[in-house]
Every structure is written in structure tokens, then in C-alpha cells.
Amino acid sequence: MKFVLQGHYRQKIFFFSLLVTFAVAGLQSCSVNFVPPYDKTLSDQVTQLMKEIDVFYLEMQEYNEDERNYERFIEDYIQIEAELKSLYFKNKVRPLNEESTENCLIALQQWQKYKARHKARDSLSTANIELQNTYMHDVLYYILVAEEAKKDELNQSSKKE
Amino acid sequence: MNAQDVLNDVFDALKNQLKDEYSRAKDQIDALMETQKNRLNDLVEKRMNEQISQEDFESYLEDEKRMMVAEYNTVSVIGKAAAERAANAALDVLNKAIDKALKAL
Numbered sequence: 001m002k003f004v005l006q007g008h009y010r011q012k013i014f015f016f017s018l019l020v021t022f023a024v025a026g027l028q029s030c031s032v033n034f035v036p037p038y039d040k041t042l043s044d045q046v047t048q049l050m051k052e053i054d055v056f057y058l059e060m061q062e063y064n065e066d067e068r069n070y071e072r073f074i075e076d077y078i079q080i081e082a083e084l085k086s087l088y089f090k091n092k093v094r095p096l097n098e099e100s101t102e103n104c105l106i107a108l109q110q111w112q113k114y115k116a117r118h119k120a121r122d123s124l125s126t127a128n129i130e131l132q133n134t135y136m137h138d139v140l141y142y143i144l145v146a147e148e149a150k151k152d153e154l155n156q157s158s159k160k161e
Numbered sequence: 162m163n164a165q166d167v168l169n170d171v172f173d174a175l176k177n178q179l180k181d182e183y184s185r186a187k188d189q190i191d192a193l194m195e196t197q198k199n200r201l202n203d204l205v206e207k208r209m210n211e212q213i214s215q216e217d218f219e220s221y222l223e224d225e226k227r228m229m230v231a232e233y234n235t236v237s238v239i240g241k242a243a244a245e246r247a248a249n250a251a252l253d254v255l256n257k258a259i260d261k262a263l264k265a266l
Contacts (some may be wrong), residue, residue, distance in 0.1 A: 117220075135224055142235040
């Protein structure tokens, strides 16, 4: 009888230890994710786009208003639109990334709207160039800040150690 | 160390992390607001000086609505990322405390 009770007791301890082991193992692998991990290549692409758009509008400003015909800038318009599309799709395929994806879509649609305006008028005033440059810069800045916010310095430094 | 001590450590970790996150988020959100303020200032000034037409002004106000959505999206990401870091810091403390308690048995 005594032997049976001891066996039963041992069995309980065994199952309890097993439960604790699983709980600890579970906790060790447990982390919550509300946003995708930081992606430096995306941050770099946004920074590069900000620069390209700035150069595009600064160059446009160098021409007199009557020389700013759409045809002169069409290649750059297409090049930048393709890069904005690429940024949008790269964001779209990442899980937990709805906000950044929507911001990339806003940037793309804004660019297409400004391109259409230039095409319709076949010129652009200096005030419009400055404003369009600011609106494009700021929406890309919002995308950049959102990406940089995903950085986890604590985990990154602990990975280096 | 009992369960209450462990939980106190977890909540302290959560509190400290949230304090750091709050100050970091506040700086980021202030910078976002500053860009919006400067942009609107520039837009109004250009309309007042008649550098842009009423039609263009209204078109930029439409853009401004979308910019506010983008700004809100960015603030949302900042908040989610901060909450993620705080929760993971608390889980890390809990994990280490249980590990330590088990080794002491």
C-alpha cells in the first residue's frame, strides 16, 4: 500500500515538473508582435526616394515657368512612380503592416495626382513645385518615422552581444 | 521570492518601459505635428499672397486630409511598436524570475 502511494506521489511530481518545463519553454519563446520587424532596406529606399524627389523638383525650378513642359520631365516621373509602386508592394506583403501600406498608397496616389496636374497644364508654377515637393517629402517622412519606430534597440543590442 | 515579488518586478519593468516609450513617442509625435504646422503655414501663406489659385488651394486641402490619415497611421505604428516593446520587456522579466525561482528549488 505504502509503495503504491509513493508511486502515485512520484507520478504527480513528474507531471507537475513536466507542466512547469512546458510553461517555462513556452514563456522563453513567447513574445508579442503588433508590428513587423524593422527593415533597414525599406528605410534606405524611403530616404533615397525623398532625395530623388527633392532633386527632381529642384531641377524643375531651375527652368523658367514656360520651359517646364511635361515632356521634359516624363522619364523622371515614370522612374519615381515605379519606385513608389515598388515601395508600396514591399510593404503590402509584410504581415501586421496595414498602416505603412496605406501610407505608401497615399504617397503613390499623391505622386500620380501631381503628375496628372503637370500633364494637364504642361507647366507648373514655382509655388506649386514648392508645395508638391513639401507634400511628397512629408508623406515619405511619415513612412520613414513609422519604419524607424519598429526598431527594437534592446533586442538589437542583445543580438550583438 | 514569492509570486507577488515576481509580479511586482514584472509590473515595475512594464511601468519603466512605458515611461521610456512615452518620452520617445512624444518626441516623434511632436516632430510629426511640426511638419504639419509648417506645411499648412506655407500653404496658407501662398494662397494669401495669391501665388496659388483657389482651385489649387482646395486641391491641397484635399491632400491635407490624406496627410492627416498618414500622420494618424504613423502615430498608430509608434504606439503599437511601443506597446510591443513594453509587453516583451515584462515577459522577459517574468521569464527570468521564474527561471531563477526554479533553479533555487
